[in-house]
Amino acid sequence: MRGCPYGTHRVIEPKGVLPQTAVKIDNTMEIYDNEILIDVKTLNIDSASFTQIKEQAGGDVEKIKEIMLNIVKERGKHQNPVTGSGGMLIGVVEKIGKDLEGKIDLKVGDKIATLVSLSLTPLRIDKILNVKKDIDQVDIEGKAILFESGIYAKLPDDMPETLALAALDVAGAPAQTAKLVKPGDYVLILGAAGKSGLLCCYEAKKRAGVTGKVIGFARPGEAAERLKKTNFCDVVIEGDATQPVEVLNKVLEYTGGRYVDIAINVVNVPNTEMATILPVRDNGIVYFFSMATSFTKAALGAEGVGKDVNMIIGNGYTKGHAEITLQVLRESQILREIFESIYA
Amino acid sequence: MRGCPYGTHRVIEPKGVLPQTAVKIDNTMEIYDNEILIDVKTLNIDSASFTQIKEQAGGDVEKIKEIMLNIVKERGKHQNPVTGSGGMLIGVVEKIGKDLEGKIDLKVGDKIATLVSLSLTPLRIDKILNVKKDIDQVDIEGKAILFESGIYAKLPDDMPETLALAALDVAGAPAQTAKLVKPGDYVLILGAAGKSGLLCCYEAKKRAGVTGKVIGFARPGEAAERLKKTNFCDVVIEGDATQPVEVLNKVLEYTGGRYVDIAINVVNVPNTEMATILPVRDNGIVYFFSMATSFTKAALGAEGVGKDVNMIIGNGYTKGHAEITLQVLRESQILREIFESIYA
Ligand SMILES: NC(=O)c1ccc[n+]([C@@H]2O[C@H](COP(=O)([O-])OP(=O)(O)OC[C@H]3O[C@@H](n4cnc5c(N)ncnc54)[C@H](OP(=O)(O)O)[C@@H]3O)[C@@H](O)[C@H]2O)c1
Ligand SMILES: NC(=O)c1ccc[n+]([C@@H]2O[C@H](COP(=O)([O-])OP(=O)(O)OC[C@H]3O[C@@H](n4cnc5c(N)ncnc54)[C@H](OP(=O)(O)O)[C@@H]3O)[C@@H](O)[C@H]2O)c1
Numbered sequence: 001m002r003g004c005p006y007g008t009h010r011v012i013e014p015k016g017v018l019p020q021t022a023v024k025i026d027n028t029m030e031i032y033d034n035e036i037l038i039d040v041k042t043l044n045i046d047s048a049s050f051t052q053i054k055e056q057a058g059g060d061v062e063k064i065k066e067i068m069l070n071i072v073k074e075r076g077k078h079q080n081p082v083t084g085s086g087g088m089l090i091g092v093v094e095k096i097g098k099d100l101e102g103k104i105d106l107k108v109g110d111k112i113a114t115l116v117s118l119s120l121t122p123l124r125i126d127k128i129l130n131v132k133k134d135i136d137q138v139d140i141e142g143k144a145i146l147f148e149s150g151i152y153a154k155l156p157d158d159m160p161e162t163l164a165l166a167a168l169d170v171a172g173a174p175a176q177t178a179k180l181v182k183p184g185d186y187v188l189i190l191g192a193a194g195k196s197g198l199l200c201c202y203e204a205k206k207r208a209g210v211t212g213k214v215i216g217f218a219r220p221g222e223a224a225e226r227l228k229k230t231n232f233c234d235v236v237i238e239g240d241a242t243q244p245v246e247v248l249n250k251v252l253e254y255t256g257g258r259y260v261d262i263a264i265n266v267v268n269v270p271n272t273e274m275a276t277i278l279p280v281r282d283n284g285i286v287y288f289f290s291m292a293t294s295f296t297k298a299a300l301g302a303e304g305v306g307k308d309v310n311m312i313i314g315n316g317y318t319k320g321h322a323e324i325t326l327q328v329l330r331e332s333q334i335l336r337e338i339f340e341s342i343y344a
Numbered sequence: 345m346r347g348c349p350y351g352t353h354r355v356i357e358p359k360g361v362l363p364q365t366a367v368k369i370d371n372t373m374e375i376y377d378n379e380i381l382i383d384v385k386t387l388n389i390d391s392a393s394f395t396q397i398k399e400q401a402g403g404d405v406e407k408i409k410e411i412m413l414n415i416v417k418e419r420g421k422h423q424n425p426v427t428g429s430g431g432m433l434i435g436v437v438e439k440i441g442k443d444l445e446g447k448i449d450l451k452v453g454d455k456i457a458t459l460v461s462l463s464l465t466p467l468r469i470d471k472i473l474n475v476k477k478d479i480d481q482v483d484i485e486g487k488a489i490l491f492e493s494g495i496y497a498k499l500p501d502d503m504p505e506t507l508a509l510a511a512l513d514v515a516g517a518p519a520q521t522a523k524l525v526k527p528g529d530y531v532l533i534l535g536a537a538g539k540s541g542l543l544c545c546y547e548a549k550k551r552a553g554v555t556g557k558v559i560g561f562a563r564p565g566e567a568a569e570r571l572k573k574t575n576f577c578d579v580v581i582e583g584d585a586t587q588p589v590e591v592l593n594k595v596l597e598y599t600g601g602r603y604v605d606i607a608i609n610v611v612n613v614p615n616t617e618m619a620t621i622l623p624v625r626d627n628g629i630v631y632f633f634s635m636a637t638s639f640t641k642a643a644l645g646a647e648g649v650g651k652d653v654n655m656i657i658g659n660g661y662t663k664g665h666a667e668i669t670l671q672v673l674r675e676s677q678i679l680r681e682i683f684e685s686i687y688a
Contacts, residue, residue: 006588006648016588018589018649020618020641020644021615021618084638084640086644117648119648151650245348245352245360271358295635295642296428296429299660300429300430300461300464301362301364303460303661304493304494308662309659312656313639313643313655315643316644319626
């Protein structure tokens with residue numbers, strides 16, 4: 001039997017919507033003829049989601065496991081009901097539906113990372129083996145399904161799997177940064193010391209060039225120090241991205257009053273919309289990649305201060321995003337070392 | 345005493361954020377030296393918000409009043425806690441802070457519409473006089489405050505106030521449509537028969553021209569029939585915007601398989617993100633104006649189906665948006681008549 005390429009055939013509630021929008025999907029592991037069955041090894045939980053789960057669990061690993069199992073039991077997928085977001089996974093191709101066999105570049109046994117969100121991926125967790133609290137990764141025994149329209153990447157053999165997983169989780173961010181930043185641009189990156197932050201800073205500097213400026217904004221601490229050492233940023237400003245006026249003043253102080261051309265938000269906590277909007281010049285670009293972004297806070301907040309800026313919703317996908325992101329890790333020795341020290 | 349131009353001096357909770365983000369602001373009506381006091385006449389509640397309130401009240405006018413009064417009592421502003429959105433207001437300038445006097449083009453007694461959201465405007469409601477359930481407008485006795493950075497428009501004297509209020513409430517939508525649509529574009533407008541929908545259809549046709557196509561999508565009914573009669577659209581397709589695959593198929597059937605260049609969402613109910621995304625071509629534009637848009641549903645939904653589209657958050661403000669919108673009502677006799685029949 002053939003399913004809808006987008007997976008509507010597995011939506012239980014509400015009817016007619018796509019799996020990401022659904023509150024419950026069917027996670028039975030008999031595949032349709034145009035689906036792929038994956039034997040899952042590791043989940044990479046979206047940072048905004050994992051931050052929320054850790055907080056709810058008070059940091060307790062057993063509670064984290066319980067929350068995760070309950071989410072999948074209730075929804076048939078790992079979609080955090082508070083943040084709405086998912087993450088992605090790596091695993092081994094176990095079975096390919098007969099309508100897809102031979103038509104795609106995958107065979108049984110291939111190691112892949114899914115590039116669609118866990119928030120729409122049918123998932124069954126049989127056992128949680130290991131919760132790596134500091135890097136948002138969770139090793140499990142379980143199965144998942146990829147729809148016909150679902151995208152994936154074969155894992156490269158020149159880097160550890162968990163490293164590739166970490167980078168691919170946020171592949172949209174550096175790829176979009178590469179598209180948006182032009183030579184001479186002043187670029188502000190909020191959450192610059194995080195995973196996507198580091199990738200975006202590297203990519204932004206490469207594009208903005210010597211005539212541009214990359215301003216990294218990060219919470220004070222070890223990660224900020226590490227970012228400074230990379231020299232990706234022309235300056236690293238320390239502070240709290242939930243305090244918009246403070247962020248604005250610090251940025252303008254550094255630039256001597258010039259507003260930035262582009263601000264990129266890769267923070268993983270709520271209420272950072274206005275700190276991203278205020279420092280941007282009229283007709284500049286505000287790029288929200290954070291899953292903790294509120295649509296109304298951005299739309300009405302910008303209006304509220306009369307800011308004529310172009311605000312973009314960070315699409316997790318853009319053409320070639322996986323290749324671009326893995327390439328960055330090959331290109332930059334410093335980045336590779338940092339990612340290896342954390343994720344490998 | 346002088347307040348922050350953005351109004352942070354009135355934020356009670358949480359500290360440091362801007363008034364739109366705040367859950368509670370100070371609505372005492374003694375103004376700071378850089379604030380403006382307005383004697384409020386009518387509120388125009390945001391459509392997504394008013395739809396939610398009406399639903400919660402089961403359509404009962406007394407319950408609607410109670411919900412509205414409670415929102416303002418709790419928050420010091422009319423911000424719907426479910427949708428996060430506000431609306432705008434018209435009223436008469438009652439007092440101008442001494443730091444602003446003479447420096448702005450307003451004097452006491454001027455009739456104005458605020459162009460910043462009610463979700464950040466300090467408001468006191470003394471009495472609700474009249475709830476106009478069908479047009480989202482509520483006459484009140486009360487006061488409001490405009491911050492120094494707040495934008496406003498003097499009410500034109502060539503049209504009824506409530507008509508100007510209705511149009512100005514959604515001024516961002518036609519102004520952005522004018523900027524985005526290029527000659528020859530195929531444009532899909534979801535919620536085309538609504539207030540912003542009509543304005544956007546008119547503006548889109550003007551820009552797309554004879555070589556372009558404007559596809560209006562609306563729920564079957566009186567409003568859809570009215571839209572057809574305007575001839576703003578090359579076609580009006582009837583259906584339900586919460587059913588993405590259905591919308592996609594109907595659009596492709598009309599275009600003969602060509603995906604659209606731009607989709608504009610001006611619907612007032614949740615779960616219409618994917619119907620907006622699916623019919624758009626690669627590298628096309630998805631413009632979300634609806635306040636019922638979910639950031640994560642858009643970002644992860646697009647990724648989930650591997651759609652490389654540029655998704656824009658509908659900024660309520662863009663330069664000249666009030667003038668552009670009022671001009672449309674002067675330019676188009678049909679539009680003017682429809683708006684007068686509903687709102688005047
Ligand atoms: N659009 C998409 O498709 C997509 C896909 C994947 C991920 N995402 C989103 O992208 C965001 C970043 O993900 P990630 O994996 O890069 O997360 P990450 O590595 O955890 O980085 C987040 C960074 O934000 C910093 N931060 C937190 N609160 C802050 C504050 N108040 N002020 C300044 N900085 C603050 C964190 O600092 P500390 O370490 O000090 O807390 C951290 O460095 C997340 O919101 C995630 O949900 C989006
Ligand atoms: N970004 C901003 O700054 C900003 C400012 C103002 C307003 N807005 C938002 O813009 C949106 C439109 O506002 P508006 O004042 O133009 O609202 P409106 O006049 O109520 O129009 C909404 C339209 O959507 C239609 N609709 C509802 N459910 C539908 C469905 N399932 N399928 C197809 N059509 C459907 C409605 O049809 P029925 O009449 O049959 O229900 C109506 O024609 C709202 O979400 C509002 O919150 C945004």
